[in-house]
Amino acid sequence: MSEPLLSAHGIHKYFGTHHVLRGVDLDVRPHETIMLIGRSGSGKTTFLRCLDFLEEPTLGSVRIGDVEVTADPLAARSRSRRELVRRLRLRAGFVFQDFQLFPHLTVLENCIEAPVRVKGIPRPEAIALAESFLEKVQLAEKRDAYPARLSGGQKQRAAIARALCMGPQVLLFDEPTSALDPELVGEVLRTMEALAHEGATMIVVSHEMAFAREAADRVLFLHEGRVLEEGPPEEVLDHPREEATVRFLRRFHDR
Amino acid sequence: MTTDDDAALGIAAAERRRRFRDRVLFLATWIVLAAAVVLFLGGRLDLSFYGTWGLFILGGALNTILLTVFALAVACAIAVVGALARLSANPVVNGIASFYVSLIRGTPLIVQIFVWAFGLAAQGVVLPLFEAGVIALAVNYGAYMTEVFRAGIQAVPAGQREAALALGMPERLILRRIVLPQAIRIVIPAIGNDFIAMIKDTSLVFAIGIQELVSRANQSGRQESRIMEALLFAALIYWILTFIFSFIQGRLERRMARSDR
Numbered sequence: 273m274s275e276p277l278l279s280a281h282g283i284h285k286y287f288g289t290h291h292v293l294r295g296v297d298l299d300v301r302p303h304e305t306i307m308l309i310g311r312s313g314s315g316k317t318t319f320l321r322c323l324d325f326l327e328e329p330t331l332g333s334v335r336i337g338d339v340e341v342t343a344d345p346l347a348a349r350s351r352s353r354r355e356l357v358r359r360l361r362l363r364a365g366f367v368f369q370d371f372q373l374f375p376h377l378t379v380l381e382n383c384i385e386a387p388v389r390v391k392g393i394p395r396p397e398a399i400a401l402a403e404s405f406l407e408k409v410q411l412a413e414k415r416d417a418y419p420a421r422l423s424g425g426q427k428q429r430a431a432i433a434r435a436l437c438m439g440p441q442v443l444l445f446d447e448p449t450s451a452l453d454p455e456l457v458g459e460v461l462r463t464m465e466a467l468a469h470e471g472a473t474m475i476v477v478s479h480e481m482a483f484a485r486e487a488a489d490r491v492l493f494l495h496e497g498r499v500l501e502e503g504p505p506e507e508v509l510d511h512p513r514e515e516a517t518v519r520f521l522r523r524f525h526d527r
Numbered sequence: 528m529t530t531d532d533d534a535a536l537g538i539a540a541a542e543r544r545r546r547f548r549d550r551v552l553f554l555a556t557w558i559v560l561a562a563a564v565v566l567f568l569g570g571r572l573d574l575s576f577y578g579t580w581g582l583f584i585l586g587g588a589l590n591t592i593l594l595t596v597f598a599l600a601v602a603c604a605i606a607v608v609g610a611l612a613r614l615s616a617n618p619v620v621n622g623i624a625s626f627y628v629s630l631i632r633g634t635p636l637i638v639q640i641f642v643w644a645f646g647l648a649a650q651g652v653v654l655p656l657f658e659a660g661v662i663a664l665a666v667n668y669g670a671y672m673t674e675v676f677r678a679g680i681q682a683v684p685a686g687q688r689e690a691a692l693a694l695g696m697p698e699r700l701i702l703r704r705i706v707l708p709q710a711i712r713i714v715i716p717a718i719g720n721d722f723i724a725m726i727k728d729t730s731l732v733f734a735i736g737i738q739e740l741v742s743r744a745n746q747s748g749r750q751e752s753r754i755m756e757a758l759l760f761a762a763l764i765y766w767i768l769t770f771i772f773s774f775i776q777g778r779l780e781r782r783m784a785r786s787d788r
Binding site: 324326349354358359361362364365366368370372373374375376385386389390434435438 | 616684686687689690691692693694695696697698700704705708709712
């Protein structure tokens with residue numbers, strides 16, 4: 273079995289005295305798609321944000337590829353530490369619930385900004401790369417549109433293309449369909465499924481159980497800051513062992 | 528075509544007629560008021576004064592515009608640096624910026640102008656008067672605009688910074704390419720108002736003897752005992768200048784809003 277691409281060890285997170293994450297471990301092998309589920313407040317989004325150090329964990333360490341960062345809340349602002357975190361982030365792509373496209377840039381400019389200015393890719397190459405990813409998320413014809421002109425589903429697909437343009441080793445999705453009108457959810461999920469089937473390594477926080485069945489290799493159920501149960505989707509979703517998992521899933525089966 | 532469509536067209540046409548009528552009435556109000564002012568004052572004013580001194584006073588507008596443009600450019604630079612300092616995590620940097628804003632906002636502009644021109648000179652630091660005027664206005668407006676820029680930067684959603692961080696962008700690049708362009712869009716209306724206020728506040732430097740609109744109006748009006756004629760003329764020029772800048776500001780705001788449509 274191959275070496276994990278991403279390893280998180282003993283992740284704890286306190287907000288003040290509120291102990292949100294109570295020691296979460298996760299190893300993700302290349303090409304795996306991991307789905308994080310759990311009720312609101314279980315810590316799943318906080319954990320995902322800790323993986324990219326958008327939240328500084330209180331304890332623990334995260335390794336993506338060849339970069340490892342250990343939690344150190346007191347040193348987090350130092351220059352060398354920020355540079356290390358930045359290198360970790362270059363190995364991950366993050367897709368936000370509320371898209372966070374840059375509103376003053378067109379779709380194409382959103383996609384080439386970081387490749388050109390951070391990775392130093394020549395502009396024509398960056399444009400060609402961005403166009404190929406926009407093609408992949410079926411937004412080629414929107415390349416010159418400003419984000420305000422796009423539907424929610426189009427915005428999220430553009431945000432996915434923007435993340436892909438940096439050539440990340442792993443993609444992190446934070447409830448990517450939660451801000452969308454119901455009829456727009458499908459187009460984003462199909463895009464994500466295509467990525468999973470092409471072998472992208474992905475960690476997805478979501479309530480879309482159909483996506484878990486279709487695309488996830490493993491499902492982790494987070495409960496009160498811990499991984500309570502994990503396994504293949506058919507196991508966790510259809511034959512949960514824990515009472516809390518059963519109660520959580522009942523809501524979805526009733527639908 | 529159904530009767531419903533006819534009715535809808537009728538309502539739309541009536542709406543258009545009403546909007547047109549309102550615009551005509553609005554303009555007519557302005558014209559009537561302007562005519563009233565001219566008629567009321569026209570008979571009492573000595574119009575020959577303008578033949579002799581009109582161009583002389585108008586010449587003062589050049590300095591008014593130069594003072595405004597130089598001082599505003601410097602003030603904007605001060606404001607960006609000041610705003611970043613106010614938002615700095617470094618308590619000393621933040622303290623310096625907050626001290627500056629408090630000191631400047633807590634004292635009258637005219638006192639600051641005298642300090643830069645005469646106070647410093649008395650201490651042996653002699654600034655040319657025009658430069659002293661520009662610095663006094665720039666430092667003063669820089670303080671107010673520091674707070675405007677700070678609010679503008681804070682109004683950019685935190686998620687924008689996070690998205691840029693997640694892409695691996697370093698802090699400086701995030702500031703320059705993501706945060707400031709959005710903050711500037713937000714503060715343009717407020718900066719436009721400061722620009723217009725600045726045009727009028729340049730009149731205060733007449734107190735240190737810089738030749739501009741007010742000083743020239745005052746000088747010629749007193750000499751000819753036609754002070755009302757002179758002051759009204761200066762006032763009219765200020766009004767026209769602010770009118771032009773409001774117009775430019777409106778155009779700029781519309782262009783900056785391009786990406787919001």
